[in-house]
Structure formats: C-alpha cells, structure tokens
Amino acid sequence: METTSGVEEGAGNAVSGVEIQLEHVTKRYPGTRQPAVEDVTMTIPAGKIVILVGPSGCGKTTTMRMINRLIEPTSGRITIGGEDALSLNPDRLRRKVGYAIQQAGLFPHFTVAQNIAVVPGLLGWDKKKVGNRVEEMMDLVGLDPKQFHDRYPRQLSGGQQQRVGVARALAADPPVLLMDEPFGAVDPITRGNLQDELLRLQSELHKTIVFVTHDFDEAVKLGDKIAVLGDQSKILQYDTPDAILANPADDTVAGFVGAGASLKQLTLLRVRDVELRTDAVTATYGESPEDLRQKLTEQRKTYALILDERKRPVRWAHVRDLRAATSLATVGRPLGDLVSLQSTLQDALEAMLVEGGGVPVTGQRGEYAGMIELDTVMATIQRLREEHAES
Ligand SMILES: Nc1ncnc2c1ncn2[C@@H]1O[C@H](COP(=O)(O)OP(=O)(O)OP(=O)(O)O)[C@@H](O)[C@H]1O
Incomplete structure (x- = not known):
C-alpha cells in the first residue's frame, strides 16, 4: 500500500496508527461560563479503535476536533505519535489525521473522485498518483470506480456517501482517523453494514481511530476501548467494552450502558471461549437402538443425541422412543437448533430458548463438539463480573 510519509508504513498486519495523548486539555469557548x-487526560493507543461516547452536549466533538485542531485547545497538550499537535504545520497535520463526519460532509459540486482527491491534492501529489489513489480508495470502501467515479454526492445513497467520506478521510493514508458520528444519518441496516466494513478495513489497516457516537451498542461493537464521557468530557470510565459492561464504574455509566448489559456482553464472547459439557449420551446411526436404550437406562438419562456417519448431530431420541425403533436414523425428533464454536454466547442463548435447554455445539466440519448449557452461560456472566470487580 502506498504511504505518504516514511514513518507510517502500513503493510500487512503492521500497526500503521500512532499513539495520541491528551494531557490536561481544556476548551473554553469565548463568552461561555463553563468550559466545554x-x-x-487520556492515551489513545496506536492501532486501536477508541470510542468517545456520552450524552448530547458533553463535549465529544470538541474533544475530537482539538486533535486535528479544527478547534484550538485553551490549554493543555496533545501529541500525535509523539509530535506536538499544536506545533505541527497544517500539511503535516493533514497527512497525519484523516477526518470523516456525519452525512459525509462531501463537497456537493465535486464528483466522488474529486472529493476523495482533496487532501492528496492539497499535499501536492502529482495527477497520476492522485488518480491511482482515488481508484484504490474506491475499491477499498467497496465502490466500483467505473460506476461511481464521476457521480456527484446527490446521486448517491446515504450509505454510499458515507463510504466516499471514509475513502476521502483515508486518501492520504494518515495514521490517525477521526470519525464524528460517521454513520449517524443512515438506516440501521446500512449502518450495520458500514460498521462491519469499518472493522474489516481496520483489520487490514490498523489505524488509530477515534470515533464519536452516542449509541452505546455501536461503541460496544466497534471499540477496542470505550471512553464514557460525562459533562465537560469528564472521563467516567475508560476501558474495554467487556469490562464496562461487566462492571460499570458508577450509576451514570450504568444508566448509559442501559438495560441488558449482561446480554450485550454475550455478544462479545464466543462458544469456543466457554467450557462445553461432554457427558451427554451420543450414538451414531449404525448403532443398535436397544444398546442405546440400555446405556441410557444405566446412566439414568432420558435423552440421547444421535449423530450421523460424519458425527454431525441430527436428532434427539427419548429413551421411550428406542424400544420400538428399528434404526437410529429415523428415531426421535430432529434437532431444533444448534450452534458452532464460532457462535456468540448470545446466539447460544437464543438457541437454548428455542430448544428449551442445552444445545449441541459443532466444530469446524459440523462434527459434534459438546453441549452448551444455560448454567455455563450464567456462570460465565458471573465470572466476568467478579473478574472485573477485582481489577
Ligand atoms: N462554538 C461554540 N461556542 C460556544 N459553545 C460551544 C461551541 N461549540 C460547542 N459549544 C458547547 O460546548 C459543549 C460541548 O459541545 P460538543 O459539540 O463538543 O458536544 P457533543 O458531546 O459532541 O454533543 P452532540 O452529541 O450533541 O454532538 C456544548 O454545551 C455546546 O453547546
């Protein structure tokens, strides 16, 4: 990938982002009594997505805009990759920090290509390099250059405009990307897709991303760390999503996290992260129904899980069904639901509600790997709470 400054090589899995530090930063707008x-004081680690989340008017946008000096701090110090942001010249700052905002903020009389080319143009890149970069960026955000290159913003959907906004912010390959409610103005489905795409992009690019939202679910989905801000950008809690969900620092954070914090936490964990029960009685198609009936009776169990020739779970058989059965391939009832090791614990919980109890788990090739039980999910939530309470 092309880079514009020697220090920020962004190839492969290397972290191309740099650390940002805010030290005792204050902004007092002229004519206001209280500072905004x-x-x-906070450190935003290199190559991570940090979300600033908090109620309207708490100072999220002001905090973010001081990083690229769209707003000048009244006092304090900000460093980007160790360099003092307040003494960087405008070109250097543009190279270091990309910026994407709600409703994309595209120039209406510029085409898509011209919008993406703005910062490279300001930095004086030659025409050919700019042209190549524009195409590369359009590919990166999933817009076909043939179709979209010469369109104007009004000829795009909201989601497409946001993609152009992200492409424009990334065009000069800055190590830092500031995103101010970039997906705030699109419908929930498009928003979910854009979030997924951002995560995909980030897994390739490893920028340092500071992202403002008031949607806590968005923060949980996207953030490596979340800063929950109160009035005047006071940091109420700054931690990983799972730590905040498990143990909100105070009632204000708890209120912001909202109802169902434990349920949200289940979307962060996968079935492979918890212990599975392996004591369920199983049998494969070829085995005799009578042998299975005896096994169940000996173990005082009522149900057996029937697996096909490739060890994939297919049916539940009750001990009563086995007496008259001729083959395990047709006995009992088909499985209602199952989950894989990759499923989230939330998926598992949903499946348990459908099944009315434990749910079979499958591995890579669909083979039976064990059962996940409601007790395990409850114990996991409890354990996380305790772990985070101690730390
Ligand atoms: N140019 C300005 N002059 C005076 N006060 C301002 C100015 N810009 C913002 N403020 C005030 O500073 C405070 C913080 O505003 P800011 O836009 O940073 O909040 P925010 O958390 O991003 O809000 P929202 O989520 O509603 O966008 C608010 O009380 C706002 O009214």
Missing part, C-alpha cells in the same frame, strides 16, 4: 471540555 475540562482537564481531559
């Missing part, structure tokens, strides 16, 4: 942002 007061004495904020």
